[in-house]
Amino acid sequence: MDRAREACAVRDAWLAHGLSAHSAERAEAEDAVRELYRLIDAPAPRFTWVDSPSAGLELVRTDPAFGPVRLHTGVLPDRAEGWSPPSRLATLQSELRDRLESSVRGPDRYGWSLRPLKPEPDWEQLRSTAPREALAAGASLDRVLWVAVRDALRGSLGDAVRAPVRSALRTDSPDPLTWWGQHDASWVGHYDACARIGHGWFAAGDLAQLGLWARLARSTGWWWAGEGRCVMAERPAAVHTEPAPGAVHGEIRLHHDDGPAVRFRDGSGVYVLHGARVPGWVVTGPTVERIHAETNVEVRRAAIERIGWDAYIEQAGLRLVGTADDPGNPGFRLRLYDVPRELWGRSARLLLTVNGSVEPDGRRRQYALGVPAFLDDPVAAAGWSYGLSGEQYGRLRRRT
Amino acid sequence: MTMNVNVTLGELTARTGLDVLDHLEREVTVPVVDGMQAQGDLIVVPLAMLGQLRVDDDGWWGVPPEGVELLRSSAGGNPHTLVADRGRCRWTTRVDDPTGLAIGALEAASVAYLIHPEHGASGIAPGRYVVRRQQERALGARPGPLRGLMFRGAGNRFVCD
Incomplete structure (x- = not known):
């Protein structure tokens, strides 16, 4: 030992x-x-x-x-x-x-x-x-x-x-x-x-x-x-890191949301968010226009999360299809938005949900799921993500 | 080790050696849910609710006291761990699920627990359940011959929290 x-x-x-x-x-x-x-x-x-x-x-x-x-x-x-x-x-x-x-x-x-x-x-x-x-x-x-x-x-x-x-x-x-x-x-x-x-x-x-x-x-x-x-x-x-998730052997990954995660003395650097390399604009100036011009879905998601889903939805002018109480997550709503085909290159819908557990900072994280465009009901959309019907998902007792 | 119904998160982590993040309340009794429940990107569904799904009779094994890691996020990160008293819960991955989302099924004779470092713990009432993971439609990915290999089905992929 x-x-x-x-x-x-x-x-x-x-x-x-x-x-x-x-x-x-x-x-x-x-x-x-x-x-x-x-x-x-x-x-x-x-x-x-x-x-x-x-x-x-x-x-x-x-x-x-x-x-x-x-x-x-x-x-x-x-x-x-x-x-x-x-x-x-x-x-x-x-x-x-x-x-x-x-x-x-x-x-x-x-x-x-x-x-x-x-x-x-x-x-x-x-x-x-x-x-x-x-x-x-x-x-x-x-x-x-x-x-x-x-x-x-x-x-x-x-x-x-x-x-x-x-x-x-x-x-x-x-x-x-x-x-x-x-x-x-x-x-x-x-x-x-x-x-x-x-x-x-x-x-x-x-x-x-x-x-x-x-x-x-x-x-x-x-x-x-x-x-x-x-x-x-x-x-x-400068080198900015965070512990790798679940690390027990001291593993780290790069992360810095306020500039390059690795910055060299001549000003060159590499931007990394939670271990994923992203173009500099994602960190320094994410905009709806740049997000829509981006073809890499991971980069796009990282950039939207930098702006915040609420702000993105508002700035992109996404149409609200419906809202419903989140079964098993009392006090929180599910919101389903329509994403026009021209924005992301295919028609899609976006389900906005609130996490069942609080983050270390005491807040609840919002997250968004892509769902097929044929879904009109937010509960059915949440159910689809687990292979369930809306009626089945409505019986959810608890979410953490 | 007996996992009665009135277990706190602190007791559960002490007994299993699994840990959760510091901000989670340790003194509160862990609720036991008789029915469907979700823990982040996993859902526990009573088997009876899912008619189209088949569980093989062979392939069950006992959940050991240190637990079974059901799913760990792709970044190597936080696992969902199933724990139960010795001999009181069994687990199988031989599940034929047409949606492709099932990772296994469990049968609990007494309360079993699902523990996750960020989500805390949740009790599962005795019964038979299927555990599924969550999928999403890749945001804006154009389905194509190559992308089809990377994602499940028509541009779907698993959610990792």
């Missing part, structure tokens, strides 16, 4: 590095990169610092020192010495990660020895079970670390933070290889935690190289390795 707890403390420290909005520790980062260049027998590079990943990509896309990515063996020279620094660095890291992976693999993962005495909780259960309870329920430390450290860091830093920033920058052309700096904490943190609690057998050389990637994860934003030159990006100036 103490080892699991220690591993989670290490995880949390790496999560903090991954989310850090302090300015980069430039000398430290440059030093670690020079060490990596030494490991691939490349001459030490010059460094150019920029304020954001987008500024970095702009530089490396036009600089021949960075070249196109050639990772397929078919297009690489036969001998590794002829490879460009990014290719050699990618090989170095990939081989390191392979070795680290087999270092932490316990024999039970192969399934040929040491089967657990009783069946372990399945992976899905482990995701929602705190390490202490999981171990008590017979889970192996190996699996607990896999879910509570590795998956948690990957989910938070890889999927929830790096991915939206990256997709905001994506272009059609293949970009030079990017190294993720602080976001490499998503994998560095797992092996570091395993090494610190003595879970696995690590070669000294591997730990030394892991230490270099760890120094980069603690000191810089994204960076690009080129022939004789590296472009290094500062960390963001």
Whole structure:
């Protein structure tokens, strides 16, 4: 148990590095990169610092020192010495990660020895079970670390933070290889935690190289390795997160409804609401016109919720079809609105309801459901959403 | 552990180890509903109300004391958990529902409870019920060959709260 707890403390420290909005520790980062260049027998590079990943990509896309990515063996020279620094660095890291992976693999993962005495909780259960309870329920430390450290860091830093920033920058052309700096904490943190609690057998050389990637994860934003030159990006100036729903392993997701969730020092940024990347206008200036021009239904819903359903319905001039008492939710009304075909590209109706339970702020959330256009009765519309007739739904006793 | 009819939310969370958000009133007795009830995007419907639906005789299993997670939102978030005294409630997912909305059926010999971190707890009176989830018509999605794969039926999809 103490080892699991220690591993989670290490995880949390790496999560903090991954989310850090302090300015980069430039000398430290440059030093670690020079060490990596030494490991691939490349001459030490010059460094150019920029304020954001987008500024970095702009530089490396036009600089021949960075070249196109050639990772397929078919297009690489036969001998590794002829490879460009990014290719050699990618090989170095990939081989390191392979070795680290087999270092932490316990024999039970192969399934040929040491089967657990009783069946372990399945992976899905482990995701929602705190390490202490999981171990008590017979889970192996190996699996607990896999879910509570590795998956948690990957989910938070890889999927929830790096991915939206990256997709905001994506272009059609293949970009030079990017190294993720602080976001490499998503994998560095797992092996570091395993090494610190003595879970696995690590070669000294591997730990030394892991230490270099760890120094980069603690000191810089994204960076690009080129022939004789590296472009290094500062960390963001602000990162706004919230706990991921139901998280028991410290998972977070991006969220900020008052500006970009990730803002870089040059003003560029990425807008994210409750983990979903949205265009900036959804946060800074949602209007009925923009909502109706939007084709992505999730973005449209997020934008309407920013304005508020009542205000949206009024501004869009939706026609009220009918209202009725909400069965099972005393004191609240169901309201059914007609949405003209030209607004959303198909005829639809919108059922506006009030939540059965109060929010933490004491208010009741209003929410809207799309329903088929043939429904005229609000109670029947609410029933349809559960596959029931209006008459059946009218017998609802309680809603929470 | 005996789940009598006068259980408070605080007692229920203490007994099951499940947790709810802090703003929910813990001292109030959890109401027990004999009939249809909804908890967010789930609805519990007495089996007798749904004629067109078939529940397989095989495939029932006992609800363990730590409960059964019926549904968790797509973002990995808040689960609806069914809990009951040991041996007093069984659950099956072998339900043939023409609407495609059923996630399972339960049979409670004594009061069972549905717990959710945001919605709190609700008692289910003894009886047989079907648990369905909620659907909505995707707002403004044009039905097409590709979209049809992503949504249920003609542009319908599940609601996740």
